[in-house]
Amino acid sequence: MKIQVRYFASLREALGSQEAMDVEAGTTLGALRDQLIARGGEHARCLARGRAVRSALDQVMADDTAPLHDRAEVAFFPPVTGG
Amino acid sequence: MPRSPVTIQQADFDLSAEVAALRDGDAQVGAVASFIGTVRDRSEGSSVSAMELEHYPGMTERAIESMIDEARQRFHICSVRVIHRVGALMPRDQIVLVVVTSAHRHDAFQACEFLMDYLKTQAPFWKKETTPDGARWVDARQADDAALARWGLKMDNAA
Numbered sequence: 001m002k003i004q005v006r007y008f009a010s011l012r013e014a015l016g017s018q019e020a021m022d023v024e025a026g027t028t029l030g031a032l033r034d035q036l037i038a039r040g041g042e043h044a045r046c047l048a049r050g051r052a053v054r055s056a057l058d059q060v061m062a063d064d065t066a067p068l069h070d071r072a073e074v075a076f077f078p079p080v081t082g083g
Numbered sequence: 084m085p086r087s088p089v090t091i092q093q094a095d096f097d098l099s100a101e102v103a104a105l106r107d108g109d110a111q112v113g114a115v116a117s118f119i120g121t122v123r124d125r126s127e128g129s130s131v132s133a134m135e136l137e138h139y140p141g142m143t144e145r146a147i148e149s150m151i152d153e154a155r156q157r158f159h160i161c162s163v164r165v166i167h168r169v170g171a172l173m174p175r176d177q178i179v180l181v182v183v184t185s186a187h188r189h190d191a192f193q194a195c196e197f198l199m200d201y202l203k204t205q206a207p208f209w210k211k212e213t214t215p216d217g218a219r220w221v222d223a224r225q226a227d228d229a230a231l232a233r234w235g236l237k238m239d240n241a242a
Binding site: 009012054056080083 | 136137138139141142145167178199202204205206207208209220222238240241242
């Protein structure tokens with residue numbers, strides 16, 4: 001499945017604003033995060049388990065259990081601080 | 084087709100103009116509650132000389148619109164206006180505006196506070212402050228999660 005991964009705020013500064021990826025059918029949001037961590041380097045540091053990272057699927061807040069679909073838009077970002 | 088109640092913009096906003104537009108032609112309104120958030124010149128013990136606000140275009144508008152839908156389920160309100168600024172801001176600048184109109188004050192006050200508590204922890208905005216030690220991203224506060232939990236919503240952001 002082709003998906004788009006976007007990063008915001010401190011994650012965007014470290015990882016870039018977005019990238020296109022190809023993932024296997026059935027991949028969940030949490031499994032995608034683990035794949036990105038497995039790259040090592042900045043991805044492993046920024047997305048490490050235990051760090052406060054929030055995520056969205058198709059522009060709605062979502063957790064690790066969310067199943068991805070073809071052309072999904074996934075985003076990773078730090079806790080929000082607006083208002 | 085009425086305009087969207089949510090606007091994300093770089094430009095400043097005018098409270099009086101927004102209230103007037105919201106009340107225009109609606110004689111059922113008996114109460115108007117508003118909140119404006121502004122940039123402080125101090126944060127976490129440091130002086131702040133500037134702030135940069137980033138957001139997630141598209142998701143931001145959707146998230147706030149769904150918060151307004153939720154507010155309509157909980158309170159008797161007539162209309163809502165939310166404006167949130169992004170980009171470069173300076174101390175004392177206005178950041179966010181929430182205006183709620185209702186027949187009576189209680190629902191207007193409650194809905195305004197509910198929307199701000201929700202927005203603080205669930206709308207995708209991020210603040211970066213410039214301090215004498217350099218620029219730093221603002222940390223989310225657990226107190227803001229607690230504020231949303233008072234409404235019966237357990238949706239942790241900072242934790």
